[in-house]
Amino acid sequence: MRKPILLLAVLVTILAAMGLRSQLTAIPAARSQSAPTQFDANRAHARLAVVLREQVPHPADTAANDVVRARLIAQLRGMGLSPIVRDQRACNELYKSRGVSCARVRNVIATVGPATGKALLLSAHYDSTPTGPGAGDAGIGVATLLEVAALTKDRPLQRPIIFLFNEGEELGLIGARAFLDDPLSRNVDSLVNLEARGVRGPVNMFETSRPNAAAIAVFKRAAANPVANSLSTDVYRLMPNYTDVNTLAERGWLTLNLAPIGNETRYHSPGDDLAALDRATLQHMGDQTLALVAELDPGVPKAQADWIFMDLGGRYLFTLPLAVGLLVLAALLLAVARVSWARGGLARTGAVVIGTLLLSTGLTWLMLALLGAARPGHFWRAHPMWTHLAISATVALVAVVLLATVGRRVDRTHLRPLFWLVFLILGAIIAIAAPGGVVFFLLPPTLLLIGMFARRWWPRAEQAGALAAVVALYLTWGAMLGLLEELLNAGPLWVFAPLGVLIILPALIEAKPLIVRPMRRVAGLVAMSPMILLWAMVAAVPAYSADRQQRFVIEHVTDATTGKAYWSILNGKAPLPHAYREMADWRWAALPTAEAKRWVAAAPRAPGIAAPTAQVVSTVANGRERAVTARLRANGSTRLTLIGPKDARIRAAGTAGFVRPIDAAAEEGEYLISCFGRSCDGAELHIRIDRAEPVTFKLVGMRAGLPVSAAPLLDAKPRFARPQYAPNQTLVVSRVRI
Structure with a gap:
């Protein structure tokens, strides 16, 4: 009975440490009094x-x-x-996209x-x-x-x-x-x-x-x-x-x-x-x-x-020349590879390490998909900590099961070098796209190798080096993952499973004596209990709170060409309130104003909303290329955007003195030429187009706020919901030939 309790204690300690990752970069409180x-x-x-x-x-x-x-x-x-x-x-x-903005x-x-x-x-x-x-x-x-x-x-x-x-x-x-x-x-x-x-x-x-x-x-x-x-x-x-x-x-x-x-x-x-x-x-x-x-x-x-x-720990900045870091990474990779090869057992140890990476990622994706089907939208938004802990518990369960089954006859002295070899190979791969990432792959395996080298004088030196490597891994990778959780708070969350393996698996390798016989049959059950508890918490806690609210943007969109008007709701595909479903027939679709899908329903036309215009003032042709000047009329809009088709071949756009080139290296997509603010009314845009025939643009006018007919939608919106990235706004779209 002692080993199950000890294993549970180890798992709880690991999960507590994973839950406290953000504390690794905690900053001091603001001073109540400061010197002059x-x-x-x-x-x-x-x-x-x-x-x-x-x-x-x-x-x-x-x-x-x-x-x-x-x-x-x-x-x-x-x-x-x-x-x-x-x-x-x-x-x-516009950087990394095909567009120009003016104001x-x-x-x-x-x-x-x-x-x-x-x-x-x-x-x-x-x-x-x-x-x-x-x-x-x-x-x-x-x-x-x-x-x-x-x-x-x-x-x-x-x-x-x-x-x-x-x-x-x-x-x-x-x-x-x-x-x-x-x-x-x-x-x-x-x-x-x-x-x-x-x-x-x-x-x-x-x-x-x-x-x-x-x-x-x-x-x-x-x-x-x-x-x-x-x-x-x-x-x-x-x-x-x-x-x-x-x-x-x-x-x-x-x-x-x-x-x-x-x-x-x-x-x-x-x-x-x-x-x-x-x-x-x-x-x-x-x-x-x-x-x-x-x-x-x-x-x-x-x-x-x-x-x-x-x-x-937010206390000291470790630095190293990149060239030195790459040499150290290569030396560590060769040294750990040599140890792994010399000790053998690569098939079983590889199955444990690679299997933990793949199976924990797959199981995490499945759990998130199941919860996403039951609770569409960002169900983790109010309390992301519980979801991240549940992912860590999933990783721990997979690691324990594989250590108890596939790795039951494999000693820690074989598992250690193979894990760190995979770790260093990952570092080498990351270095190709992001050389700065090398810094996270140097200290922990160095500590392990020091322990391996000192083993000839102190029999427990390798174990001490392995434990020191686990601690160093947590202090460095744990802090980085805490920041990454903030950056990827909108998902995809499954990526934290393979990243979590890099911290959790080496710790459980050192706890392997608690997992093997006679614990082998109950180890999985012990590890399953925190996973079930934490996923249950994820399912039970509210998705949104007063502090961390749901993104919920309401738009009224009028297509001046067809005369049709629409309601648009941007909310991450979360279910709409019951009252909304009684008001209109909603569908998940795109609108003329943007390619991204959202909830869409028919709406009454808003009175007094006129479409903006773009009148061609002059055109100068030079072979295939045309230099066009167009005068904008806002007609009440505070933002005007000309949206050109993907094959428009627009080379530059702007106003006098600030005609800017379109980013040639940007990903393919529609062209966007925008003007913001009061001064857009009457502004002249200069556009260089590499095609002789006229181009049909969508001209979208936007203004903050909604028509009176939106009052029922505003009254019935979810309690903890607010606009994000775009305001509640009224849009009207027309077509112009330039």
């Missing part, structure tokens, strides 16, 4: 509360953002600074320090999405810059600091593009950009200039509580996300990009408010930014080679 020279999160938050007083959406070129900008300028003037406003109509290409933007710029010398640029955007007040994105950056400006304005700085509060980031990095046209940009040599994809948790340094050694050296010296790793910076480059750095990187400045990612469910939603913004997160961003200012004040270090890096 320290960043004061409470004071910064109070300034932001003044700037965002009404806490309403304030997209670029709107009356609401005029108010925010006026308060921002007043804050800067109140410090004794003399901010300037650059008023420009600008455009920028009238007003960048607010303040400078401290000497009048000459290369400048450090500190940047954050002050516009929000049309959906939320933007206290996190990027109000946290605005608050940080205001406090840093107040603290540095009277310091004896060695070079200038430019504070850029840019407008139009949310519309396509338009303010950043406009700044590159600003004479002040010619004197910049370094950049710290402040962003947000959440409202709490540590502030991650997730992007650097390349080569990165100089930027990482600066960050390492400056950050007291660093949260960063080179795997995440490499993965970020592969993702479709973008920030102002994508545009500003054209200048080759030394760059560090910082952002919190905790609780993405409030990001780009009405929930991104002052109450949700964690002051500890603001403190973490402010402390790092102020320290980076001090570190970069003497000047920019010379660019060097690439480094790999990772934080250790």
Whole structure:
């Protein structure tokens, strides 16, 4: 009876550790009192509360953002600074997609320090999405810059600091593009950009200039509580996300990009408010930014080679030249492969390790699919911890069963090297696409090999080295997985099964004596109990809460060509409320305004909603290519988007002075040419098309808010539901030939 209890205790310990992964990067609380020279999160938050007083959406070129900008300028003037406003109509290409976006933007710029010398640029955007007040994105950056400006304005700085509060980031990095046209940009040599994809948790340094050694050296010296790793910076480059750095990187400045990612469910939603913004997160961003200012004040270090890096518990940043890391990985791979080959038993040990990876992934996918069928939508959104624990318990069950059956006659001395060989092979594969990931594959197997080498002097050295490797694996991979859970909170969640194997299986290999005879027959039952309990919790807990609400966007869409009108609901395909089903006949379908499917039903036409127009003013032909100028009429819309077919061959688009090329390397898809804000009415777009015949575009006009006929839908929406990524809005689509 003793072994089942011990095995259960081991499993509970492993699951508790997996549940506490986020604590590995926990940050200190905000200081209640700060010294005069320290960043004061409470004071910064109070300034932001003044700037965002009404806490309403304030997209670029709107009356609401005029108010925010006026308060921002007043804050800067109140410090004794003399901010300037650059008023420009600008455009920028959409990164990793086929499009251009345009708007009238007003960048607010303040400078401290000497009048000459290369400048450090500190940047954050002050516009929000049309959906939320933007206290996190990027109000946290605005608050940080205001406090840093107040603290540095009277310091004896060695070079200038430019504070850029840019407008139009949310519309396509338009303010950043406009700044590159600003004479002040010619004197910049370094950049710290402040962003947000959440409202709490540590502030991650997730992007650097390349080569990165100089930027990482600066960050390492400056950050007291660093949260960063080179795997995440490499993965970020592969993702479709973008920030102002994508545009500003054209200048080759030394760059560090910082952002919190905790609780993405409030990001780009009405929930991104002052109450949700964690002051500890603001403190973490402010402390790092102020320290980076001090570190970069003497000047920019010379660019060097690439480094790999990772934080250790948010307390220390481990760094290593990438070339050295690759050599160490190769040496470890050869050494562990030699040990595995010499010890033999590769068939059974391989079946345990590979089988655990494959079967735990498959079983996790099946459990998620079954729950998804019973509870469509993001059923884990309110309490993601239970789902992640259930996935970990599933991995543990599969590992225990395979160790008790396939691996029952295999000793730990055979299982250890084979697991770490698979681990290192995975590291080599990851290094092909994301070389920065190598850093996570070095320390644990090194500790194991040290133990193996010391075995000749101390018989238990290998076991001690294996246990040390398990602990090191948890402290490094566990912290990284905690951050990854925040990034992938919308799924797919099954990916956490194979990642969990990398932490859980080596721990259970060391616990194998508790699993084999006479425990073999009951080990699976012992491991099954926490799995069943945790999946039951996932099925029982509410899917949504006041803090972590369901995405629920209501749109009224009119097709001006056919005269038909529709209701559109974007909610991740979760079931609609019963009252909705009584109001209309809903179907899962696409609309003329977008290719993505959503819930759609017939709707009454909205009175007084006119379609926007695009009138061709001039056309200049040069062989096959045509340069077309079209004048827009908004007719009440605040955002206009021309959607061109996939074969339109649009080469560039924009307004005078800012005609931007379409990203030739972007994935195939429809072309998007957008104009945002009041100034779009009467604006002229210049479009270069590589085809002689006219192209039929869809012209979509959007305005926030819904017609009166939407009142029953608003009244019957779920209790914990709010718009995210798009506001409740009214759209009208027409067709134009250009």
